[in-house]
Amino acid sequence: MKGCTTAGVFLCGLLFWSMGKEDAMIRVNGEARMLEEGVNLLDFLGQEGYQAARIAVEKNGEIVPKSSYGETMLHDGDVLEIVSFVGGG
Amino acid sequence: MAFSKEEIQEALCRRHTPEIQERLNKGRVAISGLGGLGSNAASALARIGVGHLHLIDFDRVDLTNLNRQHYFMRHVGMYKTDALREQLLDINPYLDIQTDCVRVCEENIKELFAKDDIICEAFDVPENKAMLVNGVLEQFPDKIVVSASGMAGYGDSNMIRTRKVADRFYLCGDETSDSGAGMGLMAPRVSICAGHEANLIARLLIDGI
Numbered sequence: 001m002k003g004c005t006t007a008g009v010f011l012c013g014l015l016f017w018s019m020g021k022e023d024a025m026i027r028v029n030g031e032a033r034m035l036e037e038g039v040n041l042l043d044f045l046g047q048e049g050y051q052a053a054r055i056a057v058e059k060n061g062e063i064v065p066k067s068s069y070g071e072t073m074l075h076d077g078d079v080l081e082i083v084s085f086v087g088g089g
Numbered sequence: 090m091a092f093s094k095e096e097i098q099e100a101l102c103r104r105h106t107p108e109i110q111e112r113l114n115k116g117r118v119a120i121s122g123l124g125g126l127g128s129n130a131a132s133a134l135a136r137i138g139v140g141h142l143h144l145i146d147f148d149r150v151d152l153t154n155l156n157r158q159h160y161f162m163r164h165v166g167m168y169k170t171d172a173l174r175e176q177l178l179d180i181n182p183y184l185d186i187q188t189d190c191v192r193v194c195e196e197n198i199k200e201l202f203a204k205d206d207i208i209c210e211a212f213d214v215p216e217n218k219a220m221l222v223n224g225v226l227e228q229f230p231d232k233i234v235v236s237a238s239g240m241a242g243y244g245d246s247n248m249i250r251t252r253k254v255a256d257r258f259y260l261c262g263d264e265t266s267d268s269g270a271g272m273g274l275m276a277p278r279v280s281i282c283a284g285h286e287a288n289l290i291a292r293l294l295i296d297g298i
């Protein structure tokens with residue numbers, strides 16, 4: 001009986017935790033992506049493997065200053081255009 | 090044989106029409122990086138009589154540059170700014186050509202590009218490309234950047250394209266062919282990409298697209 005209660009509390013907790021986390025749908029270079037609401041751009045770029053020194057990022061049509069990547073939060077509906085430069089000229 | 094400014098203007102007007110030539114005459118374009126992209130793009134813009142060209146590079150012409158860059162044997166060892174200026178004035182001696190033999194960095198962008206309306210990014214190193222594009226878009230509210238990425242090797246010509254990334258930011262190239270992956274830069278494909286940059290700049294000057 002006690003084990004059953006513990007499991008119930010755990011499941012309720014899990015449900016509450018997952019409800020608290022909202023997902024955000026954003027578009028990156030034209031493709032839809034799901035991610036957690038409120039993730040910042042710097043972390044997102046790192047997770048995706050972008051090299052920060054070789055890219056330019058537009059968010060909803062505006063250039064994002066390099067110094068603002070860490071404080072730029074990604075929200076549902078955001079549109080990102082990430083240009084990753086390669087060598088040659 | 091020397092020609093007068095009027096004779097050259099008349100010749101250009103006959104090819105382009107006076108209305109279009111007037112817009113090209115007023116053009117203020119910076120070419121940042123005078124390698125395969127910049128030297129070829131600048132030559133194309135000089136030929137159609139873009140009135141004000143600003144050439145920027147810190148480097149000298151090397152023998153290995155001649156496989157794709159618009160220089161000749163006699164230019165090896167010269168600063169690229171001087172070597173290209175000399176050639177462009179051979180095409181049209183009445184163009185206003187400014188040169189800056191400097192290395193572009195975040196700190197000098199504001200001063201360096203103050204008088205230019207359109208900036209042609211023509212660097213070689215990806216970090217420098219990103220630095221210039223970000224720097225211009227961040228530091229100026231109204232200047233347009235025409236950049237290039239992906240033109241190495243001898244792959245399909247038709248993979249090189251021009252697209253508008255954002256309001257003041259255009260990108261030419263296939264966006265994937267990296268010069269670092271054992272794939273050399275060669276005149277034909279680099280020139281195609283330089284042509285994309287130059288043609289887009291012509292369109293911006295003529296039609297303001």
